[in-house]
Amino acid sequence: xxxxxxxxxxxxxxxxxxxxxxxxxxxxxxxxxxxxxxxxxxxxxxxxxxxxxxxxxxxxxxxxxxxxxxxxxxxxxxxxxxxxxxxxxxxxxxxxxxxxxxxxxxxxxxxxxxxxxxxxxxxxxxxxxxxxxxxxxxxxxxxxxxxxxxxxxxxxxxxxxxxxxxxxxxxxxxxxxxxxxxxxxxxxxxxx
Amino acid sequence: xxxxxxxxxxxxxxxxxxxxxxxxxxxxxxxxxxxxxxxxxxxxxxxxxxxxxxxxxxxxxxxxxxxxxxxxxxxxxxxxxxxxxxxxxxxxxxxxxxxxxxxxxxxxxxxxxxxxxxxxxxxxxxxxxxxxxxxxxxxxxxxxxxxxxxxxxxxxxxxxxxxxxxxxxxxxxxxxxxxxxxxxxxxxxxxxxxxxxxxxxxxxxxxxxxxxxxxxxxx
Numbered sequence: 092x093x094x095x096x097x098x099x100x101x102x103x104x105x106x107x108x109x110x111x112x113x114x115x116x117x118x119x120x121x122x123x124x125x126x127x128x129x130x131x132x133x134x135x136x137x138x139x140x141x142x143x144x145x146x147x148x149x150x151x152x153x154x155x156x157x158x159x160x161x162x163x164x165x166x167x168x169x170x171x172x173x174x175x176x177x178x179x180x181x182x183x184x185x186x187x188x189x190x191x192x193x194x195x196x197x198x199x200x201x202x203x204x205x206x207x208x209x210x211x212x213x214x215x216x217x218x219x220x221x222x223x224x225x226x227x228x229x230x231x232x233x234x235x236x237x238x239x240x241x242x243x244x245x246x247x248x249x250x251x252x253x254x255x256x257x258x259x260x261x262x263x264x265x266x267x268x269x270x271x272x273x274x275x276x277x278x279x280x281x282x283x
Numbered sequence: 284x285x286x287x288x289x290x291x292x293x294x295x296x297x298x299x300x301x302x303x304x305x306x307x308x309x310x311x312x313x314x315x316x317x318x319x320x321x322x323x324x325x326x327x328x329x330x331x332x333x334x335x336x337x338x339x340x341x342x343x344x345x346x347x348x349x350x351x352x353x354x355x356x357x358x359x360x361x362x363x364x365x366x367x368x369x370x371x372x373x374x375x376x377x378x379x380x381x382x383x384x385x386x387x388x389x390x391x392x393x394x395x396x397x398x399x400x401x402x403x404x405x406x407x408x409x410x411x412x413x414x415x416x417x418x419x420x421x422x423x424x425x426x427x428x429x430x431x432x433x434x435x436x437x438x439x440x441x442x443x444x445x446x447x448x449x450x451x452x453x454x455x456x457x458x459x460x461x462x463x464x465x466x467x468x469x470x471x472x473x474x475x476x477x478x479x480x481x482x483x484x485x486x487x488x489x490x491x492x493x494x495x496x497x498x499x500x501x502x
Contacts (some may be wrong), residue, residue: 118407123361126398134396137498187348202345208375239372244354 156247158228166225171248173255181256184249188241197260209237215264216256227254320443326442329435330400333386336436342467343431349465350422360412364399368390402436410502419486420458421450423468431467444500451494455479458488 121127127135150156154170171177177239186195194201197214204210207260231250241250268276303361313398321327341347349354367390374384390397405411416426423430428439438445452455457470458479463469472478493499 115408116406120407122404124364125395132395133398180357187350191351192346193344202347203373204378207374209376237376239368239375243366244351244369 117183128256130196147280150247155251158225158232160225163226165229166224167223169224169251169255171251171255172209177260178255180249181252181254185253185256185260189253190244192238195263197257197264211238214261220261220265222256227257287361319443324441324443325442326438329433329437330402332400332435333397334338335383335434337434338430338436339432341433349430356413357417360410360414360416362413367397403438403442405442409500411500417464418461419454419488420461420464420482421454422464422466424469425446425457425459428468446494447500450498452491454488454494455483458482458486461486 098101121135121137125135126133130137152254153159153161154166154168158166160166190201192201192203192208193199193211193214195203199211199213213221228250230238231241231245231253232247233242245253262270271279315321326362341352342349352365352369353362354365355361370384370387371391374387378384386397389395425439431438455476456479459469459471460482488494
């Protein structure tokens with residue numbers, strides 16, 4: 092009798108444990124970027140076939156998506172409205188993606204450069220102060236010399252926002268007292 | 284027939300019935316502690332990775348922003364893990380011959396992905412979304428801890444249901460201004476409860492009745 096009940100409870104416990112499966116935890120679907128045993132390259136995220144165009148991403152507007160005029164020259168104007176909001180957005184994106192090399196001030200002495208990366212020119216040299224907005228856009232989109240491209244990390248609208256901020260950054264290094272609003276200028280003069 | 288048991292066994296029996304309550308409670312406590320322990324949740328257990336990638340050097344030392352590598356964290360449920368190309372943006376020139384980075388160069392050459400070991404992994408029946416948390420002022424460090432001090436990445440919190448619900452039931456102690464979301468060093472100010480409550484209204488954070496309802500996370 093006693094032995095029977097011990098055996099019975101052991102059997103019940105074994106059955107209960109056998110029921111502990113992880114099927115609901117590990118469901119038969121792929122998590123983003125999960126490995127797959129099915130495809131030869133081991134990826135569940137399938138690389139699109141060359142020249143695939145996503146819906147709404149035909150990117151045929153050469154001015155907006157390549158920063159070039161119809162004649163293939165760098166665009167001299169912004170294809171977007173430059174607002175204070177955009178410039179703020181551009182500053183945020185610049186600090187994330189460009190500052191590691193170009194530094195927050197645009198001097199070209201960022202952290203990665205100090206660790207041995209090729210030093211880029213300062214954004215405050217004359218040549219780059221004269222360069223067209225479309226030129227900066229093109230450098231970000233296709234890379235330039237040792238600089239990698241940022242086409243996949245930054246979308247086109249944000250790349251334009253960065254160009255807008257670069258213009259403000261270049262201006263800031265050449266600013267005179269005449270650029271400061273009158274009430275602030277009074278404060279500066281009183282202080283200095 | 285003579286008595287088999289001595290009289291004192293009566294009190295022993297009574298005491299042991301009483302004691303059984305403690306044993307049951309004790310067992311319950313033990314099970315609960317085990318299920319919350321880092322042995323089960325794997326919290327604070329750094330994983331071995333194919334490349335000894337260090338957030339401590341990249342974020343803490345060099346000061347890179349999370350979004351340089353985790354590019355989709357603001358727009359999508361999945362935060363994103365950087366591609367080999369992103370590593371090579373910098374490592375094409377610095378540490379370019381280091382044996383530590385051999386798997387990265389190998390991956391670039393062959394086109395095969397680097398197979399990182401997952402650190403955080405919610406069960407398949409739980410829905411989680413980064414973008415909403417980032418947009419409503421929940422910082423990376425609230426959930427992931429001081430990533431900028433991790434030589435190898437570990438999971439800081441249990442990721443168990445009561446951890447999520449604890450915040451969903453009352454987010455005010457945790458919510459911070461949006462511009463501080465990526466700041467690892469942010470600490471709650473002394474008047475966090477008032478500030479948090481203000482932000483909860485300002486960001487129009489849904490009420491606890493919605494946020495703790497089962498179908499928010501199990502859908």
